[in-house]
Amino acid sequence: MSAYKIPSRLQVLGSDIDRSQLKYHDRRVAVTKEFTFDAAHHLHAYDGKCANLHGHTYKVVMTVSGRVNEIGMVVDFGDLKRLFEDVIKRRLDHQYLNEVLPPMNTTAENMIVWMWEELERALEAYAGDRGVRLERLVLYETPTSSASLERAWMS
Numbered sequence: 128m129s130a131y132k133i134p135s136r137l138q139v140l141g142s143d144i145d146r147s148q149l150k151y152h153d154r155r156v157a158v159t160k161e162f163t164f165d166a167a168h169h170l171h172a173y174d175g176k177c178a179n180l181h182g183h184t185y186k187v188v189m190t191v192s193g194r195v196n197e198i199g200m201v202v203d204f205g206d207l208k209r210l211f212e213d214v215i216k217r218r219l220d221h222q223y224l225n226e227v228l229p230p231m232n233t234t235a236e237n238m239i240v241w242m243w244e245e246l247e248r249a250l251e252a253y254a255g256d257r258g259v260r261l262e263r264l265v266l267y268e269t270p271t272s273s274a275s276l277e278r279a280w281m282s
């Protein structure tokens with residue numbers, strides 16, 4: 128009876144594929160990552176409980192599209208995380224939004240437009256030359272309340 132031989136690590140990982148074979152297609156693909164941050168705010172000109180100071184754990188769902196690079200990625204999820212943390216989270220997390228955002232009523236609708244402009248500028252600098260662009264952004268203020276923006280609607 129022949130002994131079962133464990134495949135070598137090299138065979139298991141398929142490392143015989145060289146870099147030039149990694150590019151599988153040239154399609155535009157969208158990738159999505161979710162983030163959270165915590166912040167306080169209150170609404171102006173609003174007759175209701177949200178006129179009082181209160182806080183949310185905001186959730187942001189960010190979708191970008193682009194053509195894959197030579198290793199099959201539109202953009203590394205880790206890079207998206209660093210970009211979001213640098214452009215948005217660093218400025219808003221555990222902050223009082225009425226003070227740190229440009230003058231605006233801090234509704235989800237207004238905040239998402241500000242976020243879109245900030246993220247789009249940063250993405251353009253990061254990988255605009257590869258056609259990586261923001262496609263869709265959703266901002267959840269509570270688990271049941273959100274605002275969203277899509278490239279197709281922009282004008």
Ligand SMILES: Nc1nc2c(c(=O)[nH]1)N=C([C@H](O)[C@H](O)COP(=O)(O)OP(=O)(O)OP(=O)(O)O)CN2
Binds near residue numbers: 233
């Ligand atoms: N169109 C908008 N309406 C409201 C906004 C907003 O940004 N855009 N914001 C608020 C308050 O800031 C707050 O977010 C309350 O929202 P609401 O969904 O009413 O929160 P609740 O916790 O009461 O939600 P339930 O899931 O219904 O309990 C108000 N409106």
Ligand SMILES: [Zn+2]
Binds near residue numbers: 168177181182183268
């Ligand atoms: Zn609120």
